Amino acid sequence: xxxxxxxxxxxxxxxxxxxxxxxxxxxxxxxxxxxxxxxxxxxxxxxxxxxxxxxxxxxxxxxxxxxxxxxxxxxxxxxxxxxxxxxxxxxxxxxxxxxxxxxxxxxxxxxxxxxxxxxxxxxxxxxxxxxxxxxxxxxxxxxxxxxxxxxxxxxxxxxxxxxxxxxxxxxxxxxxxxxxxxxxxxxxxxxxxxxxxxxxxxxxxxxxxxxxxxxxxxxxxxxxxxxxxxxxxxxxxxxxxxxxxxxxxxxxxxxxxxxxxxxxxxxxxxxxxxxxxxxxxxxxxxxxxxxxxxxxxxxxxxxxxxxxxxxxxxxxxxxxxxxxxxxxxxxxxxxxxxxxxxxxxxxxxxxxxxxxxxxxxxxxxxxxxxxxxxxxxxxxxxxxxxxxxxxxxxxxxxxxxxxxxxxxxxxxxxxxx
Amino acid sequence: xxxxxxxxxxxxxxxxxxxxxxxxxxxxxxxxxxxxxxxxxxxxxxxxxxxxxxxxxxxxxxxxxxxxxxxxxxxxxxxxxxxxxxxxxxxxxxxxxxxxxxxxxxxxxxxxxxxxxxxxxxxxxxxxxxxxxxxxxxxxxxxxxxxxxxxxxxxxxxxxxxxxxxxxxxxxxxxxxxxxxxxxxxxxxxxxxxxxxxxxxxxxxxxxxxxxxxxxxxxxxxxxxxxxxxxxxxxxxxxxxxxxxxxxxxxxxxxxxxxxxxxxxxxxxxxxxxxxxx
Numbered sequence: 001x002x003x004x005x006x007x008x009x010x011x012x013x014x015x016x017x018x019x020x021x022x023x024x025x026x027x028x029x030x031x032x033x034x035x036x037x038x039x040x041x042x043x044x045x046x047x048x049x050x051x052x053x054x055x056x057x058x059x060x061x062x063x064x065x066x067x068x069x070x071x072x073x074x075x076x077x078x079x080x081x082x083x084x085x086x087x088x089x090x091x092x093x094x095x096x097x098x099x100x101x102x103x104x105x106x107x108x109x110x111x112x113x114x115x116x117x118x119x120x121x122x123x124x125x126x127x128x129x130x131x132x133x134x135x136x137x138x139x140x141x142x143x144x145x146x147x148x149x150x151x152x153x154x155x156x157x158x159x160x161x162x163x164x165x166x167x168x169x170x171x172x173x174x175x176x177x178x179x180x181x182x183x184x185x186x187x188x189x190x191x192x193x194x195x196x197x198x199x200x201x202x203x204x205x206x207x208x209x210x211x212x213x214x215x216x217x218x219x220x221x222x223x224x225x226x227x228x229x230x231x232x233x234x235x236x237x238x239x240x241x242x243x244x245x246x247x248x249x250x251x252x253x254x255x256x257x258x259x260x261x262x263x264x265x266x267x268x269x270x271x272x273x274x275x276x277x278x279x280x281x282x283x284x285x286x287x288x289x290x291x292x293x294x295x296x297x298x299x300x301x302x303x304x305x306x307x308x309x310x311x312x313x314x315x316x317x318x319x320x321x322x323x324x325x326x327x328x329x330x331x332x333x334x335x336x337x338x339x340x341x342x343x344x345x346x347x348x349x350x351x352x353x354x355x356x357x358x359x360x361x362x363x364x365x366x367x368x369x370x371x372x373x374x375x376x377x378x379x380x381x382x383x384x385x386x387x388x389x390x391x392x393x394x395x396x397x398x399x400x401x402x403x404x405x406x407x408x409x410x411x412x413x414x415x416x417x
Numbered sequence: 418x419x420x421x422x423x424x425x426x427x428x429x430x431x432x433x434x435x436x437x438x439x440x441x442x443x444x445x446x447x448x449x450x451x452x453x454x455x456x457x458x459x460x461x462x463x464x465x466x467x468x469x470x471x472x473x474x475x476x477x478x479x480x481x482x483x484x485x486x487x488x489x490x491x492x493x494x495x496x497x498x499x500x501x502x503x504x505x506x507x508x509x510x511x512x513x514x515x516x517x518x519x520x521x522x523x524x525x526x527x528x529x530x531x532x533x534x535x536x537x538x539x540x541x542x543x544x545x546x547x548x549x550x551x552x553x554x555x556x557x558x559x560x561x562x563x564x565x566x567x568x569x570x571x572x573x574x575x576x577x578x579x580x581x582x583x584x585x586x587x588x589x590x591x592x593x594x595x596x597x598x599x600x601x602x603x604x605x606x607x608x609x610x611x612x613x614x615x616x617x618x619x620x621x622x623x624x625x626x627x628x629x630x631x632x633x634x635x636x637x638x639x640x641x642x643x644x645x646x647x648x649x650x651x652x653x654x655x656x657x658x659x660x661x662x663x664x665x666x667x668x669x670x671x672x673x674x675x676x677x678x679x680x681x682x683x684x685x686x687x688x689x690x691x692x693x694x695x
Binding site: 096100112124132138140 | 462
C-alpha cells in the first residue's frame with residue numbers, strides 16, 4: 001500500500017506571554033509595551049534595575065521534529081497525555097494552522113472532524129444543519145442530497161428532523177453531527193476525541209463505521225482518543241506522543257501497554273515528588289494515613305484519607321489544600337478543594353506550620369486505582385507546592401451480594417448511594 | 418472505492434498555503450452560499466414580524482431624517498420629494514454600514530469554525546456582506562413604493578444604479594476585511610466599529626444632498642469614499658435634477674479600489690495566524 005501521509009521534521013511553536021492574560025492582545029497593551037520598551041532602558045539609579053518590568057515571552061514547542069508515514073487504509077491511533085501535542089498535530093494536518101518548520105505531503109482529500117458539530121447552528125433544524133455542516137466539512141450539495149437518507153438513518157433522529165437542534169438532547173446532537181461526518185467522501189479521515197460524548201451504544205456504532213470505511217473502502221483514519229478501549233478496537237497501529245515528540249509507534253497492544261506503564265507510579269515516598277513553586281515555603285514531611293509511602297490501600301470499610309503536611313513558612317500565608325484524583329487514563333475523577341468550593345482558606349503564621357486534613361471518600365468506591373496530585377495553593381492565585389502524580393490509591397472496591405467485587409477497570413466509576 | 422486517476426497531492430509547509438488559495442476559494446464556493454443562507458434563515462428566527470424588520474428600520478430612519486433635515490432644517494431637496502432624496506442616500510449607507518459592522522465581527526462570531534475547520538477564511542466576511550445585500554434588496558421595495566406614492570418617474574440614469582451598488586459592496590468588503598482581521602488580534606475594534614458607523618452617518622450625505630457642501634470643500638469631502646457612492650446612488654435615482662461631481666467620484670473610486678486591495682492584502686497576511694490567536 002502506498003504512503004498517503006508523509007510527515008518530515010514537523011514542528012510548531014507558540015509564543016506564551018507570562019504576564020497579563022494571554023490569548024489576545026489589546027491595542028492598548030501593544031502601545032503600553034512600546035512605551036515600556038523605551039522606559040525599559042531607564043534604570044533605577046540606585047539599584048540599577050529596570051524601572052518597569054516587561055512581559056516575559058517564552059517559546060513553546062507544541063510539536064518538535066515529528067516524523068512519520070501513514071499508508072493507505074491504515075487506522076492510526078494517536079495517544080498521549082493532555083497537552084502532549086496530539087491536537088496540534090491534527091490541526092496542522094487539517095491545515096487549520098501552519099507548521100513553523102518541516103513539511104508534510106498528503107495524497108488525497110483530507111476531512112477532519114476535530115469537534116462534533118462545528119458550525120451547527122442552534123436555531124436551524126436538523127435537516128438544515130445536515131446541509132450546512134456537510135458544506136462546512138467540504139461536501140457538495142449534490143453529495144449531501146444523495147446521502148441524506150443514510151445520514152438520517154445513521155443518526156437515529158428521523159422524528160426530530162424539523163426541530164431546531166437547540167431543542168435536541170446532547171446525545172441526539174452528537175449523533176446527528178457524527179453521522180454527517182461519517183458520510184464524508186474523503187480518502188483520509190482525521191478524528192479528534194469526539195466520541196467522548198454520546199452513549200456507549202452509539203460509540204460502538206461510530207467505531208464500527210470508522211472500521212468499515214477503512215476496511216472496505218481503503219480509507220485512511222487518524223484517530224486521537226483518551227479512550228484506550230476505543231483505540232484498541234479500532235486501530236491497526238498506534239503512535240504515542242509526549243511533549244511534542246513521537247515516543248513510540250507500532251503495534252497497538254505494545255504501544256498502549258507502554259503508555260499505561262508511564263501512568264503508573266513507582267513505589268517510594270510521597271515527598272520525593274515534591275515541586276516547589278514558591279520559595280517562601282518549605283515542606284519537610286507529608287504523610288497519608290500516617291504513612292510516608294506513596295502506595296495507599298483503601299478497604300471498603302475504611303474510606304478516609306488523612307493528609308498531614310508539615311513545613312516552614314517565610315511569611316504569613318493564606319493556604320488551602322487541593323487534591324485531584326486521576327484514573328489510569330488521566331481523567332480527573334474526583335476533586336477535593338475546600339478552598340475553592342467552600343472558601344475554607346486558613347491563615348498560617350510565619351515559621352513552622354502543620355496542615356492536617358481528612359478527605360472522606362464515598363463509602364462505595366468500586367475497585368480501581370487512582371493517582372493523586374496534591375497541591376498547597378492560595379486558591380485562584382497561585383500554587384505554592386505541588387506533589388504531582390505522587391500517590392497511588394488502590395481502592396479494594398465494594399463487594400456485591402454475590403461475593404464478587406465489581407471491577408471498574410475501564411473508568412473510575414463512582415458508585416454513589 | 419473512489420480511486421481517482423489523478424490524485425491530489427497536497428504539500429503543507431510554512432508559508433506555502435498561498436499557492437492554491439484562489440483554487441480553494443472556488444472549491445469552497447458552496448460553503449460561501451451556505452453560510453449566507455444560514456445567516457438569512459437565522460436572522461429573523463423567533464421574531465414575530467420577521468422579515469418586516471428590514472422594512473421598518475429604514476422606513477423609520479427615513480421619516481426622522483425627512484422631518485429633521487427637510488422640515489426643520491429646510492435643506493434644499495433638489496426638486497424631488499425630500500423622502501425620496503433621503504431614502505436614495507440611506508439605501509447605500511445602510512447597506513454599507515451593516516455590511517461593514519457585520520463583516521468586521523464575523524470572524525469572532527464564527528471563531529469555533531476558524532479553530533476547527535480549514536477553509537479559505539475570506540469566505541466568512543464575504544458571506545456576511547452578501548447577507549446584507551438581501552436586506553438591501555428588500556429595502557429597495559420601499560423606494561419603489563415611495564416613487565409610486567409621489568408619482569415620481571426615475572430618469573434613464575437609473576441604469577447606472579448597479580455600478581454604484583457594486584461600489585458600495587466593494588467599500589464594505591474592503592473596509593470589512595481589514596477590520597475583521599484587525600479585530601481578531603485587537604478586540605478594541607469591537608468598540609471602534611460602532612463609533613465609526615455612527616459618526617459616518619453624519620459625515621456622509623445621507624440625510625442631505627452633498628450640494629449643501631461649499632464647492633471648494635467638495636473634493637476634500639470626497640475623501641470619505643461613501644460620499645462618491647451615495648452621491649452616485651442618488652444621482653442615478655433622481656437623475657437630471659442632481660448633478661454628479663466627477664472629480665469627487667473619481668477620488669472615491671480610487672480610494673475604494675485602494676481600500677479593497679489593501680483589505681485583501683492585510684487579511685491574507687493575517688489569515689494564517691487566525692486559528693492561533695483568536
